[in-house]
Amino acid sequence: MTQAEAIRFDNVGRNFETRDGATLMALQSVKLDIEAGEFVSILGPSGCGKTTLLRMAAGLLSPSWGSVRLAEEDILKPRPDFGIVFQQALLLPWLTVLANVLLPVDVQGRDTAPFRERALDLIEMVGLKGFEDRYPTELSGGMQQRVALARSLVHDPKILLMDEPFAALDAMTRENMAAELLRIWDANRKTVLFVTHGIAEAVFLSDRVVVMSARPGRISRIVEIPFGRPRSLELMASGDLRETFEELH
Numbered sequence: 001m002t003q004a005e006a007i008r009f010d011n012v013g014r015n016f017e018t019r020d021g022a023t024l025m026a027l028q029s030v031k032l033d034i035e036a037g038e039f040v041s042i043l044g045p046s047g048c049g050k051t052t053l054l055r056m057a058a059g060l061l062s063p064s065w066g067s068v069r070l071a072e073e074d075i076l077k078p079r080p081d082f083g084i085v086f087q088q089a090l091l092l093p094w095l096t097v098l099a100n101v102l103l104p105v106d107v108q109g110r111d112t113a114p115f116r117e118r119a120l121d122l123i124e125m126v127g128l129k130g131f132e133d134r135y136p137t138e139l140s141g142g143m144q145q146r147v148a149l150a151r152s153l154v155h156d157p158k159i160l161l162m163d164e165p166f167a168a169l170d171a172m173t174r175e176n177m178a179a180e181l182l183r184i185w186d187a188n189r190k191t192v193l194f195v196t197h198g199i200a201e202a203v204f205l206s207d208r209v210v211v212m213s214a215r216p217g218r219i220s221r222i223v224e225i226p227f228g229r230p231r232s233l234e235l236m237a238s239g240d241l242r243e244t245f246e247e248l249h
């Protein structure tokens, strides 16, 4: 792992024009370095700018001031070497599970054949072996989100950006998905930026939790999570993650 996988937010801010012509400051000044191979969560109240921050890292939105860099390079547009997972799985309904997982390779205009084995491995890794030829409508919401997770990893991205990827799932599926994500991350050690509302989820997954305050969004605190790895679901079930967080906070 090299610094090529590190993301740096340098005094980043973002304004939006509201419909009545006023200026809304969504983010004021965010300074954050995410190390290569680090798992960092962003936690904060609704509207504090978490998605805005993630979209800037994804190159989907430009900062109004400051810079967002991968290594020393400004992130100015979406990069093929990033993997992104959103709240909704956003699968293409006319493609099979396997074809959906291979999509990031396909949209880059590359031959998907050399990636087939990897796609099948990932489908197995997210617990969907046997569903390769099914269509999204035949899957539950949790299964669709697993496909989205496999899809985000198929091209072996340097960086994984996740915007509340488990928000639409029920509590139990959500915990299982978090454990699955950690297992995959332990095997691959990508740099991950993970947006969530869930304190326990953030603590369970992360090396550091970035706590943001409401508008204009700023970092109010960065909390180091002391638990060793690998972490198992028992840790999540122990129920004191929130407490641990309050203490650390």
Ligand SMILES: Nc1ncnc2c1ncn2[C@@H]1O[C@H](COP(=O)(O)OP(=O)(O)OP(=O)(O)O)[C@@H](O)[C@H]1O
Pocket: 016, 017, 018, 024, 026, 044, 045, 046, 047, 048, 049, 050, 051, 052, 053, 215
């Ligand atoms: N394209 C846009 N145009 C105008 N305002 C926007 C736009 N995108 C975001 N905002 C505003 O910027 C602020 C931050 O939005 P953002 O979606 O980043 O918050 P969030 O922390 O992700 O919220 P949530 O947890 O509810 O998803 C909000 O007040 C939102 O209304």
